Amino acid sequence: MRMEHKNSFYQLIFLGDTTSEVSCKVRKRFFELLNERGLDKHLIAVLNSALVLTPREAGGYDSTKPTFAFYFGKQGYDDRDVNALKKLMKNGDTVYPVFFSVFEKEIPEALRTINGVKYAEEKLDAIVNVSFEELRLLRKKRRVFISYKRLESLAVANQLYDLLSRHQFDVFLDTYSIRGAAEFQAELHHRITDSDVLIQLNSPKFMDSKWCNEEISEANARQVGVLQVNWPKVPSGVANQLSVVYKLKDADFKNGLYKGSSSLLKKAVLDEIAMKLEALRARNIAARQDGLTAEFVKEAGRQGREIIKEPMFLVEMRPEEKTWYYIPAIGVPQSIDCYESMELLKKWMHSGKMPDRVFLIYDDLRILPRWIAHLDWMNKYLEVKTIKKQDFTIWLQSTK
Numbered sequence: 001m002r003m004e005h006k007n008s009f010y011q012l013i014f015l016g017d018t019t020s021e022v023s024c025k026v027r028k029r030f031f032e033l034l035n036e037r038g039l040d041k042h043l044i045a046v047l048n049s050a051l052v053l054t055p056r057e058a059g060g061y062d063s064t065k066p067t068f069a070f071y072f073g074k075q076g077y078d079d080r081d082v083n084a085l086k087k088l089m090k091n092g093d094t095v096y097p098v099f100f101s102v103f104e105k106e107i108p109e110a111l112r113t114i115n116g117v118k119y120a121e122e123k124l125d126a127i128v129n130v131s132f133e134e135l136r137l138l139r140k141k142r143r144v145f146i147s148y149k150r151l152e153s154l155a156v157a158n159q160l161y162d163l164l165s166r167h168q169f170d171v172f173l174d175t176y177s178i179r180g181a182a183e184f185q186a187e188l189h190h191r192i193t194d195s196d197v198l199i200q201l202n203s204p205k206f207m208d209s210k211w212c213n214e215e216i217s218e219a220n221a222r223q224v225g226v227l228q229v230n231w232p233k234v235p236s237g238v239a240n241q242l243s244v245v246y247k248l249k250d251a252d253f254k255n256g257l258y259k260g261s262s263s264l265l266k267k268a269v270l271d272e273i274a275m276k277l278e279a280l281r282a283r284n285i286a287a288r289q290d291g292l293t294a295e296f297v298k299e300a301g302r303q304g305r306e307i308i309k310e311p312m313f314l315v316e317m318r319p320e321e322k323t324w325y326y327i328p329a330i331g332v333p334q335s336i337d338c339y340e341s342m343e344l345l346k347k348w349m350h351s352g353k354m355p356d357r358v359f360l361i362y363d364d365l366r367i368l369p370r371w372i373a374h375l376d377w378m379n380k381y382l383e384v385k386t387i388k389k390q391d392f393t394i395w396l397q398s399t400k
Contacts, residue, residue, distance in 0.1 A: 073106030225284030
């Protein structure tokens with residue numbers, strides 16, 4: 001099991017019961033999502049246990065490439081893949097156990113210290129997205145902003161807060177998420193900028209609120225995807241290509257009641273909203289990344305500089321055969337983004353030659369001034385530097 005391509009950047013590995021229906025579903029969904037994000041399938045080499053143990057020169061596992069492995073559990077499968085597992089884990093590659101009934105009976109001892117997931121059909125996208133996050137095809141920070149009108153949808157907002165928190169999202173809900181003495185609107189704008197998706201609880205009088213309208217406008221301006229959850233008989237609000245509409249029916253509410261802040265949604269409806277959110281999040285991050293890199297490449301072209309666009313980063317060949325890399329940071333960059341970017345680039349450099357300089361580019365609009373000041377301060381000390389969007393022109397001019 002291998003997709004041959006000499007220019008592959010990543011390795012996706014399937015271990016354990018790879019003949020199972022779930023293994024086939026995960027693989028199929030991975031490449032569907034890869035295609036949706038506009039990425040070529042040949043970027044990914046797919047390997048099995050035998051190929052993990054095959055030398056790189058013979059077309060097997062390459063320890064220099066970013067790698068992610070799924071292990072599908074099965075009672076009685078025993079430790080047939082244990083040598084492949086040990087090799088991957090020794091190299092620091094991520095192995096994700098997927099089980100179906102009892103973890104200890106289906107997963108080999110070598111993996112029992114690793115947190116696995118019990119498979120359920122509604123978790124398919126969430127399971128696949130873990131591989132995208134670990135390969136840095138999708139950022140690890142999973143942030144969602146809930147925009148709602150308290151008098152009409154407070155209970156539903158709290159339901160989603162609890163559910164999405166269990167789905168490993170960092171959920172912003174104003175009743176929980178803004179500390180005392182903070183500048184309220186500035187914090188809201190900062191968090192919208194750093195969110196992957198905004199959930200709009202479009203209750204009957206949502207659009208009457210100045211603040212709710214402002215939150216949607218901010219999300220659209222920042223290219224943050226919006227999942228509109230529309231109450232029965234409520235028309236859709238402003239939408240763009242990054243918006244998805246989910247229409248509620250009377251029967252979606254417990255006891256068919258949806259008037260007042262105490263109305264609650266049924267569990268099956270909440271689960272379906274979470275699935276919609278997963279799909280929209282992935283598509284939105286890809287669109288924001290494309291928009292940021294396109295802006296940088298366009299400005300570089302105006303300055304007479306040639307930037308080559310690779311799948312997840314930009315490359316510039318400098319005088320004296322030097323190489324500069326530019327990596328788009330979606331949302332608010334942090335020091336860990338700088339560190340992880342350098343670690344990933346080390347694996348990308350098949351020849352063993354590191355880039356001469358590495359930069360994170362980011363959109364600074366609506367990021368808190370104190371955070372931008374912190375990023376500027378970090379530039380004095382960290383190897384990976386940050387460049388904010390408003391400085392693209394002056395920075396490119398100054399580094400010709």
